[in-house]
Amino acid sequence: MKKRKALEYYVLDVFSNESYKGNPLSVVFTNGNLDLQTYKDISKEFGYSETSFVYYSKEQKALNVRSFTPTGIEIDGAGHNLLGAVCGALFKKMPIFEEQSESTRFVIMKHSAIPVTVSFDPVTQYPVVQMHQKSAVIQQEIPTYKIAVALGLKIEDLDVNAFVPTIVKTEVAHTMVPVKNSQILNEILPDNKLLIEISKEYHSDGFYCFTISDQNDNIAETRFFNPVIGINEDPATGTAAGPLIGFLTQKKYTKPNQEYKILQGVKLNQPSIIEVMNRENDILVGGSSIITMKGELYI
Numbered sequence: 001m002k003k004r005k006a007l008e009y010y011v012l013d014v015f016s017n018e019s020y021k022g023n024p025l026s027v028v029f030t031n032g033n034l035d036l037q038t039y040k041d042i043s044k045e046f047g048y049s050e051t052s053f054v055y056y057s058k059e060q061k062a063l064n065v066r067s068f069t070p071t072g073i074e075i076d077g078a079g080h081n082l083l084g085a086v087c088g089a090l091f092k093k094m095p096i097f098e099e100q101s102e103s104t105r106f107v108i109m110k111h112s113a114i115p116v117t118v119s120f121d122p123v124t125q126y127p128v129v130q131m132h133q134k135s136a137v138i139q140q141e142i143p144t145y146k147i148a149v150a151l152g153l154k155i156e157d158l159d160v161n162a163f164v165p166t167i168v169k170t171e172v173a174h175t176m177v178p179v180k181n182s183q184i185l186n187e188i189l190p191d192n193k194l195l196i197e198i199s200k201e202y203h204s205d206g207f208y209c210f211t212i213s214d215q216n217d218n219i220a221e222t223r224f225f226n227p228v229i230g231i232n233e234d235p236a237t238g239t240a241a242g243p244l245i246g247f248l249t250q251k252k253y254t255k256p257n258q259e260y261k262i263l264q265g266v267k268l269n270q271p272s273i274i275e276v277m278n279r280e281n282d283i284l285v286g287g288s289s290i291i292t293m294k295g296e297l298y299i
Helices: 036-046 080-091 144-150 192-202 238-250
Strands: 006-014 023-029 051-057 062-068 106-109 112-120 127-133 137-141 166-169 173-178 207-212 218-226 231-234 260-264 272-278 283-298
Touching (some): 023 080, 023 283, 036 051, 080 106, 080 112, 080 127, 080 238, 080 283, 127 238, 218 238, 238 283
Parallel strands (some): 023 051
Antiparallel strands (some): 106 112
């Protein structure tokens, strides 16, 4: 019988300091690239919105990260899949930055170098990772009635006075959808078929529904739907939080160089806090993670 290879994995709850909150992510430690089908099989088996695979590349002098959805789609961008992967490597005490200068730390995500800044929580000593996304680019608007119907809402439920549904991109293009208040936000019942049609028509991935909040230091409360890649709802979405703070800053609703917090995942009972800041040349998206499970898998 052929001997099977064991790979160590962690399951982390990302954008949270508490297990079973935040966004769960499996991080699998490899010695290099695996077969494409193996990535897909493992991701399907875990069943989380994403599974990240990491190894340290001596050639690139950086942590290498690849992430897959349970449906086998490889994704990029600086979201919970990348933040959790970096936290996992730091928890494992991998020397991922020792060949880099402190001012230019980065990781490789699907062939792209993404700058990161790392600190450690003074109380828990957990790593706190900030990912540097590109500046936000505001793309086209989507007719409000199309989004409202797809989310099971009325046109007047969307806060059309201040904002209209707009595609915004940092690393990934998502649609920012303004919703009048928290109650309406948490009543959304999306029609995934219609959302997929809109995604394909407008070449936008997910829908980041947000309502401006002034409670508990959060600038906004959000929900995220991305059925086109198999994510019905996500409890924390870094790739959408960056575009949102960029959008709000360009609309003069928030100030540059000031940190804000976004609350997501309440409806799923997985509250997540995403820290964001719009700077002159980039957008910081960050937070912490906690290990909830660890073990071995076999290939």
